Amino acid sequence: MFAIKNFTDNDDVRVLGSMGPFTVVEYLKDLSVTPSTAMTAYYCNEMNVRKRQVICDLSKANITLQAGAMQWMAGNVNATTGLKGVGDFFGKAVRGKVTGESAVKPEYTGNGIMKRLMIQGLTQMHKEGKSFALLYPYSIPLYHHLGWEIISNKISYNIKDRQIPTKVSAPGYVRRVAWDNTEFHELHSHFASITHGCLFRNALAWEEYWRWDEDDTNVAVYYNVKDKPCGYMVYLIKNDIMHIKEMIYLNREAQKGLWEYIHAHDSMIDEVHGNTYFSEPIAFEIDDGDIKETIRPYAMGRIVDVASFLEDYPCDPDGGELCIDLEIEDDLLPWNDHTFRIRFADGGCTLTDAPAEYHLKMGIGTLSTLLLGYKTAERLFELERIEGREDAVERLDDVLFHKIPYISDYI
Numbered sequence: 001m002f003a004i005k006n007f008t009d010n011d012d013v014r015v016l017g018s019m020g021p022f023t024v025v026e027y028l029k030d031l032s033v034t035p036s037t038a039m040t041a042y043y044c045n046e047m048n049v050r051k052r053q054v055i056c057d058l059s060k061a062n063i064t065l066q067a068g069a070m071q072w073m074a075g076n077v078n079a080t081t082g083l084k085g086v087g088d089f090f091g092k093a094v095r096g097k098v099t100g101e102s103a104v105k106p107e108y109t110g111n112g113i114m115k116r117l118m119i120q121g122l123t124q125m126h127k128e129g130k131s132f133a134l135l136y137p138y139s140i141p142l143y144h145h146l147g148w149e150i151i152s153n154k155i156s157y158n159i160k161d162r163q164i165p166t167k168v169s170a171p172g173y174v175r176r177v178a179w180d181n182t183e184f185h186e187l188h189s190h191f192a193s194i195t196h197g198c199l200f201r202n203a204l205a206w207e208e209y210w211r212w213d214e215d216d217t218n219v220a221v222y223y224n225v226k227d228k229p230c231g232y233m234v235y236l237i238k239n240d241i242m243h244i245k246e247m248i249y250l251n252r253e254a255q256k257g258l259w260e261y262i263h264a265h266d267s268m269i270d271e272v273h274g275n276t277y278f279s280e281p282i283a284f285e286i287d288d289g290d291i292k293e294t295i296r297p298y299a300m301g302r303i304v305d306v307a308s309f310l311e312d313y314p315c316d317p318d319g320g321e322l323c324i325d326l327e328i329e330d331d332l333l334p335w336n337d338h339t340f341r342i343r344f345a346d347g348g349c350t351l352t353d354a355p356a357e358y359h360l361k362m363g364i365g366t367l368s369t370l371l372l373g374y375k376t377a378e379r380l381f382e383l384e385r386i387e388g389r390e391d392a393v394e395r396l397d398d399v400l401f402h403k404i405p406y407i408s409d410y411i
Contacts, residue, residue, distance in 0.1 A: 008055075016052070020113055021060035027051045118146050119332050122304055126333070131308040132368075136410055137300050147302050147332055149365035151372045152197060152407040153279045154298040157291055159272040165286045170257030172224040179210055184219055187229045191248050196373065197405020205409060213245070214238075222249070222257040230254035233261070237269060244274030246408060259286070279404040299407045303368045306336045310349050313371060317347035319399035324392065325356040330364040344399040358392030373403045 008015055008025055016024040027050055033041045044050070125133060137143045140150065177184050185206065192198040201209065210217075214236060222231040231254030233247040242265060249255040262272060276282055277298070283291040303309050306328060322344040330336035343352040360377075362370070366385045369375050377400070380386045381393045 020117070021057045023055040023057070025053050025055060027053075114142075115146065115332070122302075122333060125304050126335070129308070131303065131305045131312075133302045133304050134407070135300055135302075136298070140297060140300065143300055144365060147330055147364040147368075148300040149302070149369040149374075150297040150299075151301040151369055151374045152277065152297075152299045152405045153295055155276045155279070155281065155293055155295045157272075157274055157276065157282050157293045159274075159282075159288075159291055161266050161270050161272075163286075163288050163291060164263050164266055164272060165259050166263055168256040168259045168263070170222070170253050170260055172222055172230070172253065172257050174220050174222050174257060174261040177219050177221050179217075179219060180206075181219065181221070183229045184221055184232055187221065187232055187250075188248065191250060194250075195406050196401075196403050197407045199407065199409045201409065209409070217245070220258070220261055222254045222261070224253065231258055233258050235274075237265070240268070240270040242269045242272045242274075244272060247274065247276070255285075275408075277406050277408040279406075299405075301368050301372055303336070303364060303371070304333070306340055306364075306367070307351060309371070310340070310342060310351065313349055314347055314401070315344045315349050315399045316401055319344065321345040322358075322395050322399050323352060323354050323356050324396060325359040326367065327359065327361040328364055328367055329362070333364075336364055349399075358389065358395060360386055360388035360392050360396065362386045371400070372405055373401055374405065376400075376402055 007013065008023070012028050012031065014026045014028060016026050018024075029045070030041050030051055122133065134151075135143070135148065137148070185201070189200060192200045199205070216238070217234060217236045220233050220235065221229050224230050230251060231247070231249030234245040236243045236245070242262065244262075247258055249258060281291075281293055281295075283289055283293060323341070324344075325339050325341050327339040328336055341352055341354070341356050343350050343354060362380070362385060366380055370377055370380060370386075377386060377393045377396045381388075381390065386393060
């Protein structure tokens, strides 16, 4: 057992945070400066740029590292290959508490720490009365096993200058505004209030929104003939490319006005690169089949409390009345792991004791993506994610809204 003193408990080291076996520390001064690095160190200090390290406590969990990531170690740190007779191959193929890149695929083992943390986090949300959770996954299969499911898309597009629409026009005008412009922020709030899935932004969210943007990033707002803001775009022109971070609009007029504004820059740019979260290819909107677009899953969602979520859930008032048993499987949260008898009627739904007409079975992730509108019950049934009779699936689709959420913020 090693006792390390004067590491985190000195005036030059500040602990920024800890979770599980990991601790992040920041050095207030770089004491390893040499004459050759002194100038860089001086300007880093003036700009408040400081060195940080991650401390890994192997007594709490096994850790897997990329080659070259470990700077030093202390104590009884073992690494084994799990292979016999490897000899000097040890340095190339390691498995255990610390692993590097290897010629043999590393074996990864888990202690269930992430699952326990997830249960703890979701349980706390449940205690606070929150019925739904949202995240941006680094591994979709990993979160699938924990009851999360994809609920939105991100479409990235590249448009050549010759493909920018030239025959669009709008009666209003576009004006550039500051990042903290009140009308700009209020316009986003209005858009969020009428757009399924869009998140409202408070002061902290706006701060995060601008965190990595360059100073030359612009905000252009479209105003109609009554001087009312109806759309905006956030963009940067760099190396003859217009990079569109976000474009939203309340109506078709504003959309056309913003594209007219983009076209006004065609002499300055060769391409337009951007992202859209409307889950509809932009090629369809501007009538050009040669535009390069890529689509990928974006956000994942999970219902934390089914009963509470259903209390505020709207359904299609034109879908008629339906009473159905939904048998939900949730391996993490026991209060969700049972059958809910739900009555859909008059644009809302309630839990009921009335006789059920149908019975369907699904996991909590499937229920989440279904009720958020990302996939229909029919499609999930085809993918064998829903068990039951086909006529029950059809009736469930009748009472649900089907619109993919618009989620652009990275939380």
